Amino acid sequence: MPNSSSTPNNNDKPQLPVISQSELQDLMKKHGQPAFRAKQVIDWRNKGVLNPDAMKNIPGELRHILNAELICEPLRLVRRECSVDGTRKYVFALNRPRFSGKMVESVLIPEQSRGTVCISSQVGCVLDCPFCHTGTQGFEANLTAGEIVAQVLMIKADLHNEPLAGDLHNEVTHIVYMGMGEPLANETGLHDSLIALLSDDGLKLSRRRITVSTSGLVPQINRLGEAFNVNLAISLHSAIDSLRDTLVPINKKHPLKQLRDCLNRYSLGKQRHITLEYVLLKETNDREEDIRALIDFVNPERERVNLIQFNPYPGSPYDGSSKEHMSKFAQQLISKGIRATVRRSRGQDIMAACGQLKAETSKE
Ligand code: SF4
Known part of the structure; x- marks a missing residue:
C-alpha cells in the first residue's frame, strides 16, 4: 500500500x-x-x-x-432526503473557492445487519454512459481524498445525531464507490481516500468491506489490485463489444478481451468475488443473444452477476426490462452455474437509486 x-x-x-x-x-x-x-x-x-x-x-x-x-470541513451539507425505506440521500457542496456551489451526492443504504454508504468520487463524470443520469451532467471536477472521506464521516455524524427508526443498522459498516463519477479516473483521490479509510488511525475498515465500482479502466484496475486489493465491481452491462461500445463507451479503449484478461489477474481472497453489474434495458441488452454472450463471458468461479433494475430519470432514452423478464434472465444464468442476483432498488422515491444521481447544481 x-x-x-x-x-x-x-x-x-x-x-x-x-x-x-x-x-x-x-x-x-x-x-x-x-x-x-x-x-x-x-x-x-x-x-x-x-x-x-x-x-x-x-x-x-x-x-x-x-x-x-487545516481544511477542516471540505464539504457542506446542503440537503438530506429520507426515503420511506430508510435510505437517505445527502447533497453536499464543495467548500473550495473555485468550485464553490458544485455539489455531489451520497447515499446511505441501511439494512438490519449493515449500513452501506455509496460515495461519489467526481462532480459529474468523465465518461458518458447513455443510460446514466450522472453521465448526462458532464465532468466538472475530481474530488480530493478529503472530500471523498468527508462524505462518510458526515453521514456517520448524521446517523449518530438522528438514528434510523426501527431495526435498521445505525453504523457505517460498508463503503461502495458507486456514486457520481468514475473513481478510477480520479486515481489520486481514490487511492488517498482508501489509505485513510483503511488506516488504523482512520476508520480502520477492512478491505473486504470496501468496493470500488468501475466501468473498466484496465491499467487502473491493475494498480488498484496491487495497491489495495479491495472488492471490485465492474459496470459490464453488455458482453457484446459492439453494444458495450455504446452503453459503456470506455469499451472502445479497453474492449472485453482486455477486461477479461485484467479480471483474471485481479487477486481475490477466499470467498471473494468480482461483481459484474448489469443494468437490464428493455430490448437493448436483455435479448437471447445478450444472455448467451454473458454466459460465455462470466467466470463462475470468480465472478457473480448483479442484475440491476433500470431506474428511469427525466428524459432517459431507455426503458427498464420488466420484473418477470429480469427473473427469467437471472434464472438462465443460474441454470448455467452462474451466481446471479437481482438487486432490490432502494431509495427510488428520492432519486437515490443506482444511476439516478445527478447533482442539481443550479438549485442551491
Ligand atoms: S455509469 Fe458510472 S462511469 Fe458511466 S457515466 Fe455513470 S457514473 Fe460515469
Whole structure:
C-alpha cells in the first residue's frame, strides 16, 4: 500500500478527514501543543465531528490552530432526503473557492445487519454512459481524498445525531464507490481516500468491506489490485463489444478481451468475488443473444452477476426490462452455474437509486 498522506486541496492545506495522527502530532509540536491532543482530534474526526468548535475537550487556542492550518470541513451539507425505506440521500457542496456551489451526492443504504454508504468520487463524470443520469451532467471536477472521506464521516455524524427508526443498522459498516463519477479516473483521490479509510488511525475498515465500482479502466484496475486489493465491481452491462461500445463507451479503449484478461489477474481472497453489474434495458441488452454472450463471458468461479433494475430519470432514452423478464434472465444464468442476483432498488422515491444521481447544481 502506498504511504499515507493527506491530500492537499487547491490551497495546499492538509484536510482533516484524511490527515494521519503523526501528521497531526507534527502540527501540535509546531504550535507547542501536547502530543495527546492529536489523538483527541483524531477521535472527534473519526466520529464525524469535523468542526473544531464542536470538539468539546480541546482548548480554544487549538481550535483556532486547526481552523487556520487545516481544511477542516471540505464539504457542506446542503440537503438530506429520507426515503420511506430508510435510505437517505445527502447533497453536499464543495467548500473550495473555485468550485464553490458544485455539489455531489451520497447515499446511505441501511439494512438490519449493515449500513452501506455509496460515495461519489467526481462532480459529474468523465465518461458518458447513455443510460446514466450522472453521465448526462458532464465532468466538472475530481474530488480530493478529503472530500471523498468527508462524505462518510458526515453521514456517520448524521446517523449518530438522528438514528434510523426501527431495526435498521445505525453504523457505517460498508463503503461502495458507486456514486457520481468514475473513481478510477480520479486515481489520486481514490487511492488517498482508501489509505485513510483503511488506516488504523482512520476508520480502520477492512478491505473486504470496501468496493470500488468501475466501468473498466484496465491499467487502473491493475494498480488498484496491487495497491489495495479491495472488492471490485465492474459496470459490464453488455458482453457484446459492439453494444458495450455504446452503453459503456470506455469499451472502445479497453474492449472485453482486455477486461477479461485484467479480471483474471485481479487477486481475490477466499470467498471473494468480482461483481459484474448489469443494468437490464428493455430490448437493448436483455435479448437471447445478450444472455448467451454473458454466459460465455462470466467466470463462475470468480465472478457473480448483479442484475440491476433500470431506474428511469427525466428524459432517459431507455426503458427498464420488466420484473418477470429480469427473473427469467437471472434464472438462465443460474441454470448455467452462474451466481446471479437481482438487486432490490432502494431509495427510488428520492432519486437515490443506482444511476439516478445527478447533482442539481443550479438549485442551491
Ligand atoms: S455509469 Fe458510472 S462511469 Fe458511466 S457515466 Fe455513470 S457514473 Fe460515469
